[in-house]
Amino acid sequence: MALVKICWVVVVSALILLFHHASPVIAGDIVHEDDSTPKKPGCENQFVLVKVQTWVNGIEDAEFVGVGARFGTTIVSKEKNARHTRLILSDPRDCCSPPKNKLAGDVIMVDRGNCKFTTKANNAENANASAILIRNNQKELYKMVCEPDETDLDIHIPAVMLPQDAGTRLEKMLMTTSYVSVQLYSPPRPAVDIAEVFLWLMAVGTILCASCWSAWRVREAAIDQDKLLKDAADEIPNTEDRGVSGVVYINAKTAVLFVVVASCFLFMLYKLMSSWFIEVLVVLFCIGGIEGLQTCLAALLSRCDNLLSSLWLSIVSSILASRKWFKHASESYIKVPLFGAISYLTLAISPFCIAYAVLWAVYRSVSFAWIGQDILGIALIIAVLQIVHIPNLKVGTVLLGCAFLYDLFWVFVSKKLFSESVMIVVARGDKSGEDGIPMLLKFPRIFDPWxxxxxxxxxxxLLPGTLVAFALRYDWLANRSLRGGYFLWAMFAYGFGLLTTYVALNLMDGHGQPALLYIVPFTLGTFLTLGRRRGDLRNLWTRGEPEIPCPHVRLQQIDEVNNG
Known part of the structure; x- marks a missing residue:
């Protein structure tokens, strides 16, 4: 394998190892949590997201998202029950003293700072405001709570925090137009969204495709060696090249090192998170996506004659000719400096893959860019699973066990050390001004009003996928049936573990969950339990995949039989 290919595998694997996180990311997501202050009478509301719909001179305009305070009255949930109310700016702007404006049930917008949230709300209510919008001094939302020693909490108007950019746009509207009105309401979120179903299908389908391809390559290697045996009448075939070419088998030390390197990368991302750093990640993701996409396309096109020949429908001669060209192009190589031997087919599809990745990078902010990101991501994962293999169950246990502890630490323990969950902050791209990192599969929440x-x-x-792919390779080489093997049960365990993750996600009110916390016990536990019950555990633990029969050894056995 060329040096560039090995470097690509190491870098991409380290980046992929960073993120094991399942979560909904919604418009206006609350990233600052302040639950240290206990609830008390007058300050015990649940934190809810609030839609702030605007009208300029009677014409419907932009909609913003805020978060309701722990104090004040609750906000109506249905849009039809929400009133259109005039919006005005406070004077003074911080509302830390009684407003000079004459209010008649208007909504007042104030700036954050210089006094308590409840002081602003009391002053606004005493001035006859119907609600108060507080503009944050940061881009994110913030949960407004009460101080431990506060007693003046009899507030009867709703209070909503707006992010800085939303408050700035509202201020421009008020400064440039004669009349701005708003409507405040908080529709409930559905317990389950169809996006989670599609993500589950994408994850399970990716592992299924990658496992089948990985096992297919092993079977092809076995078939090639059988052909060598049949053709080796006068010459003993070279046994140094047996096995599957272009595969990196990791060991236990490498598995631990991967997790250590991933931890260092994650902490560096957390400290250096900014828009330029997100751009670097986008470039690295595009490089990995290009390699993954061209690997998958080259494999599909080179095998398309086998796929097309199984069709009973008539195929035009041009397609028949093209499939022969694909097969020939995939078996003809040219040596490229640094990249090593590359097939003509890979060279032919590379411009398309590069153009695809570049277009996604340029237009990744548009609403449908998630499709391009998911395609690049799935291709990248499948390509890595073809290159990175675990040789036995011992290495798989070390890898998944370390990843399990990695998830626990960076999602839960880091929250106590850094006052926020490091992995969740990095995964969502907080403090970067960007819409999250690209090393994620995503799907729009179709039925969520937010x-x-x-x-x-x-x-x-990827991590559970290495174990599932190992299971299918073992079953095929050991001639195990689907029911009597390990792949079906490992696949079922992964799907059930991921399903449990989404159940926990909804029970935790949408807070991000480390998926490996649920996937690893199901997947690894199923494998270990079945192996022990069937008496295969020692063999799976140390030897792993049965070796592909060596033609040299088989020729010797044939000679011994003939001479015996």
């Missing part, structure tokens, strides 16, 4: 996306990290697919 919109946004559900996401799952690449690591939640």
């Amino acid at each position: 919109g946004g996306y559900s996401i799952i990290g690449f690591g939640d697919i």
Whole structure:
């Protein structure tokens, strides 16, 4: 394998290992949590997202998202029950003293700072405001709570925090137009969205395709060696090249090193998170996506004659000719400096793959860009699973066990050390000004009134995928039936573990969950339990995949039989 290919595998694997996170990411997601202050009478509301619909001179305009305060009255949930109310700016702007404006049930917008949230709300209510919008001094939303020693909490108007950019746009509207009105309401989120179903199907389908392809390559290698045996009448075939070419088998030390390197990368991302760093990740993702996409396309096109020949429908001669060209192009190579031997087919499809990745990078902010990101991501994961193999169950246990502890630490323990979950902050791209990192599969929340996306990290697919692919390779080489083998049960365990993740996600009110916390016990536990019950555990643990029969050894056995 060329040096560039090996470097690509190491870098991409480290980046993929960073993120094992499943979560909904919605418009206006709350990233600052302040639950240290206990609830008390007058300050015990649940934090809810609030839609702020605007009208300029009677014409419907932009909609913003805020978060309701722990204090004040609750906000209506249905749009039809929400009133259109005039919006005005406070004078003074911070509303830390009684407003000079004459209010008649208007909504007042104030700036954050210089006094308590409840002081602003009391002053606004005493001035006859019907609600108060507080503009944050940061881009994110913030949960407004009460101070431990506060007693003046008899507030009867709703209070809503707006992000800085939303408040700035509202201020421009008020400064440039004669009349701005708003409507405040908080529709409930559905317990389950269809986005989670599609993410589950994408994750399971990716592992299924990657496992079948990985096992197919092993079977092709076995068939090639059988052909060598039949053709080796006068010459003993070279046994140094037996096995599957272009595969990297990791060991236990490498598995631990991967997780250590991933931890260092994650902490560096957390400290250096910015828009330029997100751009670097986008470039790295595009490079990996290009390699993955061309690997998958080359494999599909080179095998398309086998696929097309199984069709009973008539095929035009041009397609028949093209499939022969694909097969010939995939078996003809040219040596390229640094990249090594590359097939003509790979060279032919490379411009398309590069153009695809570049277009996604340029237009990744548009609403449908998630499709391009998912295609690149799935191709990348499948390509990595073809290159990175675990040789036995011992290495798989070390890899998944370390990843399990990695998830626990960076999602839960890091929250106590850094006052926020490091992995969740990095996965959502907080402090970067960008819409999250690209190393995620995402799907829009179709039936959620708040919109946004559900996401799952690449690591939640790749890491268990190495074990599932190992199971299918073992079954094929050991001639195990589907029911009597390990692949079917490992696949079922992964799907059930991921399903449990989404159940926990909804029970935890949408807070991000480390998916490997649920996937690893199901997948690894099923494999270990079945292996022990069937008496295969020692063999799976140490030897792993049965070796492809060596033609040299088989020729010797044939000679011994003939001479015996």
